[in-house]
Amino acid sequence: MGSFNIHPDFQNEFSYATSPLDPEEFRRQGHMVIDYLADYYQNIEKYPVRSQVEPNHLKSHLPDSAPYNPEPIENILRDLQKHIIPGLTHWQSPSHFALFPCATSTAGFLGEVLSTGFNVVGFNWISSPAATELENIVMDWFGKLLKLPGSFLFSGGGGGVLQGTTCEAMLSTLAAARDQMLRKIGRNNIGKLVVYLSDQAHFSFQKAAQIAGINPSNFRVISTTKDDEFSLCPNSVRSAIIADVEGGLVPLYLCATVGTTLSTAVDPLGPICNIAEEYDMWVHVDAAYAGSACICPEFRHFLDGVEGANSFSLNAHKWFFSSLDCCCLWVKDPSALIKALSTKPEILRNQATDSKQVVDYKDWQISLSRRFRALKLWLVLRSYGVVNLQKFIRGHVNMAEHFEQLVAMNKRFEIVVPRKFSLVCFRISPSAMNQNCKILSTEEDVNLINQKLVESLNASGHVYMTHGVIGGIYFIRFAIGGPLTDYRHVDMAWTLIKDHADALLKAF
Amino acid sequence: MGSFNIHPDFQNEFSYATSPLDPEEFRRQGHMVIDYLADYYQNIEKYPVRSQVEPNHLKSHLPDSAPYNPEPIENILRDLQKHIIPGLTHWQSPSHFALFPCATSTAGFLGEVLSTGFNVVGFNWISSPAATELENIVMDWFGKLLKLPGSFLFSGGGGGVLQGTTCEAMLSTLAAARDQMLRKIGRNNIGKLVVYLSDQAHFSFQKAAQIAGINPSNFRVISTTKDDEFSLCPNSVRSAIIADVEGGLVPLYLCATVGTTLSTAVDPLGPICNIAEEYDMWVHVDAAYAGSACICPEFRHFLDGVEGANSFSLNAHKWFFSSLDCCCLWVKDPSALIKALSTKPEILRNQATDSKQVVDYKDWQISLSRRFRALKLWLVLRSYGVVNLQKFIRGHVNMAEHFEQLVAMNKRFEIVVPRKFSLVCFRISPSAMNQNCKILSTEEDVNLINQKLVESLNASGHVYMTHGVIGGIYFIRFAIGGPLTDYRHVDMAWTLIKDHADALLKAF
Structure with a gap:
């Protein structure tokens, strides 16, 4: 595999003869990976939110057995960027509105990092x-x-x-x-x-x-x-x-x-x-x-x-x-x-x-x-304090309320179930369908156009949402809670939803 | 609590108003924690291997409710060092020979760090x-x-x-x-x-x-x-x-x-x-x-x-x-x-x-x-290559063989079960007991002195081992596999074991 050339420093198989946890090598590579991740967050909006790869994407890019000789971290990070990143669905993307949020944060991340660093096995007290x-x-x-x-x-x-x-x-x-x-x-x-x-x-x-x-x-x-x-x-x-x-x-x-x-x-x-x-x-x-x-x-x-x-x-x-x-x-x-x-x-x-x-x-x-998972909660609670944690959550709920209002004010859409937290359940309304069609559309037609809408939005790469079916109604779930999500992402998503819905309604 | 003074920068509760995952703040704190952990590995031999704290150690040092206001990472790391570190049993210590190893490595650590950073939820392919x-x-x-x-x-x-x-x-x-x-x-x-x-x-x-x-x-x-x-x-x-x-x-x-x-x-x-x-x-x-x-x-x-x-x-x-x-x-x-x-x-x-x-x-x-656990295995296999992974494992097995020979050559000790991998099962032998006692010691006496030996070694803080009972015999398990363990740690442990056994045999 062309991408698996051995770095000259690694020709010597005895490079790691001493220890797999040499503190200075740990420090060097650790800083490199922190920068890699900080850059990742900085650039996260450039990637399609939902991965757009086809099944068996990785198989064609990776060898079929483990390397005999060691490879430098630089090569591994290069392959990560080139082959793994396109295969990720970016859960920390500010435009990930699918399922429920799975939010990290600087404090939550660092708690896990410290836990992994200590790597203690806390099965009993001692x-x-x-x-x-x-x-x-x-x-x-x-x-x-x-x-x-x-x-x-x-x-x-x-x-x-x-x-x-x-x-x-x-x-x-x-x-x-x-x-x-x-x-x-x-x-x-x-x-x-x-x-x-x-x-x-x-x-x-x-x-x-x-x-x-x-x-x-x-x-x-x-x-x-x-x-x-x-x-x-x-x-x-x-x-x-x-x-x-x-x-x-x-x-x-x-x-x-x-x-x-x-x-x-x-x-x-x-x-x-x-x-x-x-x-x-x-x-x-x-x-x-x-x-x-x-x-x-x-x-x-x-x-x-x-x-x-x-x-x-x-x-x-x-x-x-x-x-x-x-x-x-x-x-x-x-x-x-x-x-x-x-x-x-x-x-x-x-x-x-x-x-x-x-x-x-x-x-x-x-x-x-x-x-040692408690470190994460300890860091989250202390780093942000109750005041900011409440603020983050209220921020997400307020954004959801804002989105709900945008939907409610637009006659082509309807809210399917009243919002309680930061999830908005909506769909293209049957009345919008009927305005566009010469014959009265069936409930199946309404479900179908909403299914097409969510598929077309996700295929765009600009947002990711998931659907639900409740009481026979197919609807779109818009869940807010990402650590990087702000009003502008909600507004961009709404514009995109309207545009894709318009196109679908015209074609129906 | 005196140790929970608010850093001046954090008096303003709106410090985190924007995002809990600001890339530049992530970068700054991330580098700080990498250095903290690299220093931890460098100093790990200074800490007692098995924590020496008494039950309820932390309760007296931490407040009984979460802070309302945020606290800076510097304060949290200071408390970590002061209160948490003494309560850790250091599984990555080169003198941790208890149970089985739970080894991390630079590559394993970085795999987990990347997984936590991406924080994707891989329940299904999409x-x-x-x-x-x-x-x-x-x-x-x-x-x-x-x-x-x-x-x-x-x-x-x-x-x-x-x-x-x-x-x-x-x-x-x-x-x-x-x-x-x-x-x-x-x-x-x-x-x-x-x-x-x-x-x-x-x-x-x-x-x-x-x-x-x-x-x-x-x-x-x-x-x-x-x-x-x-x-x-x-x-x-x-x-x-x-x-x-x-x-x-x-x-x-x-x-x-x-x-x-x-x-x-x-x-x-x-x-x-x-x-x-x-x-x-x-x-x-x-x-x-x-x-x-x-x-x-x-x-x-x-x-x-x-x-x-x-x-x-x-x-x-x-x-x-x-x-x-x-x-x-x-x-x-x-x-x-x-x-x-x-x-x-x-x-x-x-x-x-x-x-x-x-x-x-x-x-x-x-x-x-x-x-996304696969990242860890991918990094471990590529960073070390098969050649080094085999070498690490053989290194541990060779150290165990060396320790086994030291035990076998010393008449006060015996190997309890033949060694197969990197675990040595040994004890103070009944014959050593009998040489020291005027009356023939019972199997209970032999078990008791070995129990005292492992307790005294662990209480020293210099090593950590655990015991087992097999076929009625109480023995000491010496398991090698830490990422920082070398021959000198094995030799130091052996010297300590002999010294503590001598003292116990004399006192018996």
Whole structure:
């Protein structure tokens, strides 16, 4: 491969004879990569937001086996720029409005960098006491910011843990709930356990339940309606539970959502938790995206009722500037988690654990090994302070409100679901279609033109958005939350949307 | 708190009004943190290897809520140095000989830094095509280096995936095996499924099986013996399986190990896989630590028989310089994984997925979101080349051999289990005890003095080792694999061990 010529300095295979972590070489290459990334952010608007490559793009550019001889970092960065960058969808681009944000920040980035540099494995307290204790501390800090009830904090007998993703948080708490119930009703009754979720809950929950060995025929997916703004109806929950109990099954776990993926619907936590309590069920609140907004007093009411839940999670890597991955999970009863997930091998035995004075986080999660993720949250909270974190979030919400107004004022478009946070759900309206067509257009026609619109926008490379289908309506999701996004990007996107819609309406 | 004075530049709460990812501020702070870490490596020998703090060390130094106003990076780094560093157990210290290595390297670190900088979420191909394709490519590169059979590679119909930890790899493959079996025998028979492991298998496997809903009374822990060097005996495996089949149970999954945690025992893969095949069972090979050594031809024979297994994993973050976390999992039949772990929500629907030309890694793992871990392996393989990676591993093995010789030549000590890789298992010998005592010492006395030895060494701060108990014998594990470890650290550790043992023997 022409691009893999060996740099003259690297002809000698003994270049790295001493150490793969020579501090001076680390320093030299580290500075180089920091500059590379700073330049990347500076130039990020020049790249197509959604990668425009075809499948098997890389295969044609990279060799089919690992090099025998070492290669200099300069060559690797050159190949990165030439071959990898075109294959990236740029999640930090200010014009990335797809799915939900996955925001990094200088502080979140540096927290991860320090964690990777120390590279400690914080599975138990002794393996790095500060990793565990900083996590205890920042999880209480964050819980207080969210005004979680004291029972979710270490200071109140509960506690928080940093996991990778919401999927892990769901699976861990589900295993805790399941084993707690099976201790009561007997292991052999695993087939009777039932889990409940709305048809708007994140699809990862069904996957978690499947991994946990819950019979898929016992997944109760409860329908939501437009009238309820796609939130769970407590009466429907109760009916489903009663039917199962009457059928000899055992209600186990309900997954409620604050800010659903499709349309940021919010389930009514209070009424749902009350019902669950009657049936001795575990309630988990998934606030993966919207939870972060609840550090602002004006959004906190969306968490009302969380005091009745057993566990609560949000992804700090989504909208809390903490870079992937960083899921914050709080539980009221850590002992339920620990009973399901603890291991006590002799090789990890140590005095601190025996003293029961410390937290061993390996017993709060699926995996044994764990990174020092608390550094990220610590840096984010300290570098920006509560004041700026609220400001960043309000900035995104204000931009979404601005975008929503632009859409609402334009008769060719309509808002599909009322906006709550920084996601706007919109589409080309049926009336715009009818104005343009001689015959009345069908709902399929409307869906089709909106599908064409999102495809044409994404193919332009100037923006990236994703779609959703709710109540049979195909719509476009415009999610704001990138660390570099400003009003001008929102306005540019809006201009582009109008232009592409015009062209499509004319051609229809 | 005195240490939390606000830097004058930060009195203005609007400092970050524009963006949490301003490229020039990113550059300035990024360089600062690179220098901080380079200095950390330069000074790492000055710190106690195992943290010497008491429980609740940090609580007394940090405030109990998050700061309202932002704080400058200089203050945060100062607190890091003052409060966090003393609470770290320094896994990259050249005198960290505990557990197994968790080695980073300049290349592994930079791969993670780039991944965090791009912060793409590679759950499916379109979300960042290069993240998926580079993973496909490097997993085939690595598989070829290990001389895995073609059936484990993408080029041969199988394929590799980067997960966080071995626990995840075990749980993912177990869910695949379980669902495959339940499709045959019916969902209601989950209580009949049996899993098999040796008493030396990693304790995480039982946890994974518990999470997957396998009844703990169906975990068959097969005893190993000193005569077999603590490897699984095929006859014992067969007997256990036959007993279960006769009892109406269904053998499902066997976890074999290449390089057990306690003593690096290697299970005989060929005979075990042959038995498992007769009973239509899934065999997973866990080579978390020792797998990396198999890129050297002289160690490859330990993988003989892997061609009969269904899946194989190793942790590149242990002994392949890839920084936490990076577990490499190869499977022969990706469709089994996909059937158990796939989700097809409308919101992720895209043309590339519909075309079936691409890999969507979300269907190969527990979580949806995933980091761009392939960059780490790509940088490690290219920066060092196969030649240096083999040299690093051989260097560690040679140092372990050197240490083993020092132990073997000293009559006060003995080797407990023959060394295979870079772990030496040793103890103060019973004969040394008897020379020092007037009455013949018991096995408990010998265990006790060795326990005191490891505690006294670790309390010195100069080294960190962990212990194990095998066949009733308490011994010390001396694991080499740190990126900064050299002969002089091994020799210093040996001098320290002799001195502490002398003092203990005299006092006994």
